Structures are given as C-alpha cells and as structure tokens.
Amino acid sequence: MCGIACQNAGMDIVSSKPSGLRARKRQETLERIAETGLRLFSRNGYEATTLDAIAEGAGISRRTFFHYFKSKEEILLDWQLRGFSASLRKAVLAQPAGKVPVEVVRDAMLMLSVGFRTQEFISIDRVLRSSETLKARKQATYGLHEQALYATLMERWPDPDRGATLRLVAMASLGAMRLAIEAWIQAGGDRPVDSFLHAAFDGLASEFGKPSR
Amino acid sequence: MCGIACQNAGMDIVSSKPSGLRARKRQETLERIAETGLRLFSRNGYEATTLDAIAEGAGISRRTFFHYFKSKEEILLDWQLRGFSASLRKAVLAQPAGKVPVEVVRDAMLMLSVGFRTQEFISIDRVLRSSETLKARKQATYGLHEQALYATLMERWPDPDRGATLRLVAMASLGAMRLAIEAWIQAGGDRPVDSFLHAAFDGLASEFGKPSR
C-alpha cells in the first residue's frame, strides 16, 4: 500500500519529525524525479522517454532512480494515487449523517470533481491512455481506490454484515465515476463533470433499482 | 480486439476454409505454445518462466514466439479472453424477451458460472494474482469484457438513448461478477458460485435502488 520511500520512513511516521537534512533532501529529489518524468512523458510520450533521460533531467544516476521508484510506471501510479484516495476518504467521512452509503459516496465525489478540470489532470490522463500497459495500470489503480474506499466505508458503517454490500457500493461508485470521466473527456469538456457524475449515479439507480427481483 | 494470429487470418474468416496445411500447422503451434506456457506458469510461476523455456518446450525458437504472441502476458490474456466474451454474448442474446437489462446479464452470467469451477480456471487465476503487473492486466481485461458486453447490450436494445445506462449496466454487472468470484475463491469454494453471484446482484439492487433521490 505504501509503495515508495517507505524503507526508512517508519521513524518519520512515528515521531512525525523530518529527522533533519536527510529526509528533506530525499523528499526534494523524489519530487524532482516525479516532476521531470511527468514533464517528459507529457512532452515526448511515455515509451519514448527513457529512464536515462529522466535520471539526467533530475540530476541523478540511472541506478539511483530505482532507489526512489520501483519502476518507470510508478511515477504515474504515484501521481494517480497521491491524494485521491486520501481526499475521497476525508470527503466521505465529512458527509452529514442520515445519508445512505451511495449518497455519501456520490456527494463526496461531487466535492472532488472540481479537481478533474486541471490541466495537469487532463495532460497526464492522456499519457495514461497512450499505451496498453498503462491503460491496464490505470484500471488496476481503480482497484486500489476501490479497496481504499471500501475501507473508508467500513470505517463509517462498521457493521460486518454490511461488508459485502459496501464492497459493491465502492465498486459501482468508482465505476460510475470512471465512466463519467470518460464521457466527460469524450465530450470535450463542454458540460461540467458534475452533470456526468449525477447522470451516472441516477442511471445506476434506475437500472438496478426498479424490479429488484 | 482480435489480438493474435490475425495477420493472415483474413482469408480464413472470409472463406472459412482452413486453406490447407499451413493454417493447420499454425493453429497447432499456437496451441502448443499456449499450452506449454500455461503449464510452466502454473508449475514454476510467471516471472520464473522465461521465454526461452517456453520456446524450447514448444519446439520453436525464441524469435518465432513473437510471431504468435505479441508478448509473454498475451498467453494469459488470450486464455482469459478466449471464449468468455463470446460466450457471454451468446448467453445474453439467448435470454427470453421481457427481462430488463440487468436481469438479462445476471441470468446470462449464471449460465456461464459453471465454467468457473474447472481446475484450469482456478489454477490460472492463481497465476494472474501472483504479480502486480498481471493483476493490472487482469483488471484491464475486465475493461475489455465491459466493452464487449456493452456492445452486446446495444445490439439487443439498439436505442441510442439507452447507451449511457447500458454502459453502466455492463460496468456494474462485470464488477459484481468480479467481486462474486473473488468472494467465492476467498471462501475456498464451499458455497457454489451461483449464490455469490445472486448475492452481488441483490446487493446492488438494494443499495442503489432504495432512495434513488
């Protein structure tokens, strides 16, 4: 779950102290690598960007790259994961009581949907859709988000009997969000993201809700 | 969509003639490679199985392997795709009239669920879950199934206005199936797959159907 930069981060988490110069430099280098990688991916394409180019651009050696990222792909995965699951968790837990799970998740996603319009999001999403391998990874990341959202929902409704249905809610909600984003990008951004999200959740309700038997 | 072995298969599809010895040998070699690969994956693990080993086991050269499969992964993808989408399509189109889309898909999946119990399915599914890359590919394959199922649903309900909701149905149904299979494997196969599938669809109906607004 933790992914990168966790081999010596245990102390940091516990003591919450940057532990000095070492950790700060590490953080700086990490961000420099990610930044360089994403920039080169957007400009020259994913496949055409070699690790040597990233390493040179970030001012490190090729070998050192692997001390920060497990693989080339992980630059993208890290970006994709960074924040989103955590933001969604916060937004879910911040929803007022009295709503059913589906409403909570939908409204939480609506809160976050403003972040989708950024240039960075669109630019990197184009990279993510540029190759088969990356599309696969992107899909897999939705799986991670699904797990995280499920954990959050279980945190809010800690009833073991609801576990199975909360898994379904997490799956279908993230799927709805995925389809909404796809449709939105497909449409070229004319209508706002929110309307696509609403339409997706309404569609699920009408298709799955009518004759439950 | 076609994937492998399509560079010279055009003639075969059109004329539906095996066109003699060449095509037969090609088919034989293809199956021999797939068989060898799957066997070695199951026995020694995916990463530990090199292309040289597969090629040697199948009696071909390393270079020739890439004339049959685009990549090592494709052996697994091909197995995973082979038949399923097509079977699901047939089962969907065979459902009696009068059912709503969700019911049609659910009942079609129930028809196919008997195929999940085979030893081959379980064995290869274990390989698919053995590495991060493969898990990602597996997820991505669900995306392909989603597209195929969506196309089938559009074939049965060719109303352009329903397109968006049919996409949702395809997404949520395949997600439900995925969760059902996961839960079933998790449970060790005590209860039959069917009950997990039923539970998943019922759960979706109750969570998304109650207060739609």
Place this chain on the structure above:
DNA sequence: ATACAAAGCTGCACTCGGTGCGAGAATATT
C-alpha cells in the same frame, strides 16, 4: 572535534523481454 556507524549514490556487469533485419527453408500458386 574525531571516530564510527548507517544510509545514500553510483558504476558495472548481468538477466530478461521485446524489435528490426536479412537469409534461408517450407508452403502455395501458376
């Protein structure tokens, strides 16, 4: 401040997946 331990950086050599190319063998066509 000095000495020592720990962590980080780097180059080297290596494995493996994957591709382009060209020659030669097998198959199909006339």
Place this chain on the structure above:
DNA sequence: AATATTCTCGCACCGAGTGCAGCTTTGTAT
C-alpha cells in the same frame, strides 16, 4: 518446375530492472 509468398530462425540491438561492491554523505556516540 519455376515463382511468389509466408514461416522460421539467428543475430545484433535496445530499454527496463537487479545484485553487488565501493565510495561519499549524513547522523551519532565518545
């Protein structure tokens, strides 16, 4: 039988990723 097409193969090559060993930098104990 001659010709064209396709299959197979070896070869050289590239990029991603790993293990190792040595060196430098940072942190800590004395």
